[in-house]
Amino acid sequence: MQLLNKAVVTEHLNMQAAIDAIETLLHQQAAHPNWIKSPERLVISTFTDSDSHRSGSHLSMPATMYDGENEYTVVKLVTICPDNPSRDMPTTTAIVTVSNNDTGAILAVMDGIYITQVRTAALSGIATKYMAKADCQSVAVVGCGGMAYEQLHAVLTVCPEIKTVYLWNRNHEGAQQFKTRFARDYAQWNVDIQVCEALDDAVHDADVINVATRATEGLFSIAQIKSDVHINAVGAYQPSMKEISNDVIANSKMVIVDDLAGSHHEAGDLIQAHDSDDCTWVWDDLSGDLQALVTAAPKQESAKSDKGITLFKSVGAASFDAAVALYVAKQAQQQSLGSSVDW
Template sequence: MQLLNQAVVTEYLNMQAAIDAIEAMLHQQAAHPKWIKAPERLVIETFSEDDKHSSGSHLSMPATIYDGEKEYTAVKLVTICPDNPSRNMPTTTALITVSDNDTGAILAIMDGIYITQVRTAALSGIATKYMAKPDCQSVAVVGCGGMAYEQLHAVLTVRPEIKTVYLWNRSSEGAEQFKTRFERDYSQWSVDISICKDINDAICDADIINVATRATEGLFDSNHIKADVHINAVGAYQPLMKEISNEVIANSNMVVVDDLAGSRHEAGDLIQAHDSSDCAWTWDDLSGDLQALVTEKIVKSESGITLFKSVGAASFDAAVALYVAKQAKQKTFGAAVDW
């Protein structure tokens, strides 16, 4: 069994590999629906609303993948701790196990923080690849937390022609730290990064908008964004959370989710839009999911706003974790231990 800490996972997992692994899994899932099994994740609220703690959550996410030769199980255990940034710790902590279903032997135990960030970002990258216009020149980052960092990297991976990045964060300090870190770690992207104090200044000229926040109400309206903008929304992962306004959702020509079942229970933006008597959008207007997009059962609208909403699913984590576990076995990286 290989033990893979965050440093090792970060060294051996790159964005393109994660994108490829998820796309391959989606094609496989479409061709062989019974090969991938991923029940809805279990979400337990943690902490309490008091003066010392913000409410967080614990998630348990199992999935099995049959790759045509062998079946594997990947289980991710996640704890979301909103107060961690003040402790200089990541908001999301995670651990993933990968086991061989023939014998039950555990092949790898790995840190799941980076895999969660890369997997989430890769979903936005895939959505951008199929939904955003091909000549994008700029992207806005709304919310500069941990998820947003790799999300920008994923968008630049599939749209390397982008030259301008606009940042907006509730705290200017967070935006400054994001800019410094991104320019240091991803110097291969020759982009001009600007920090905006007003969210509308960040989004008004953007061809793509990445949104990753814990907001509870829509952050902008469609009169402040381009008529053909593509939006990747990965925050608002609980029913009472919301970062995309009902007005933007209703005015989107195409709305795609990563996971059909999970989105109906967790995508706060869409749940609230559907439930609102003042919003014309309902679940019947949903264009489809990421699998349908990748397999071209649905295709991009020729014009208009496109919206991708992600809540995450265990199958995506499993695809990336299995790739890392197989690479660790083949290239013998990490620490080998008897179990």
């Protein structure tokens, strides 16, 4: 069994590999629906909002995967701790186990923080690849927390022609820190990073908008954004949360989710839009999921060329984590990465 800490996972997992692993998974799911089994994740609320704690969550996410030769079980355990940034600790902590179902042997135990960040970002990268217009020149980052770094990295990976990045964060210092860290750690991207005082300044000229917040109401309206913008919304992971306004959802020509079952229970933006008497959007208006988008080849160019707002809403699913973690585990086995431990 290989033990892989965050440093090892980070060194040996790159964004393109994660995107490729998830796209392969989506094609496998379409061709062989029984190869991947991923029950809806278990979410347990932790604490209640108080003077000493903000409410968080614990998630248990199992999946089994057959790759055409072997079957594996991948389990991710996640704890979301909203107070951690003030402790100089990551908001999301996670661990992942990968085992062989033939023998039950555990192949790898790895830190899941970077797996989660890259998996989430790769989903947005794939959505941007198939949904955003072909000549994107700018991207806005709304919410500069831990997830935002890889989200931006993913968009730049699939849209390397982007030259301008707009940053906005409720805490202005957080945006400045993001700029410094991203420029240091992702120097391969020759982009002009601009920190914006006002949210409107960040989004109104952006061709792509990445949103990753814990907001409870829509952050911008249809009047503040371009008529052909693509939006990746990865925050608002509980029904009580919302970061995309109802008018933006209702006026999107295409709304895609990563996981159909999970979105009905966790995608606060869409749940609240459907339930609102003042919004025309309902679940029947959903364009589909990421699997259908990626595997419906004849429709892909149409999705990119038709003018209009496109929205990708991500809540996450165990199968996506499993695809990325299995890639890392196989690399670890082949290259003897990390520490080898008898179990």
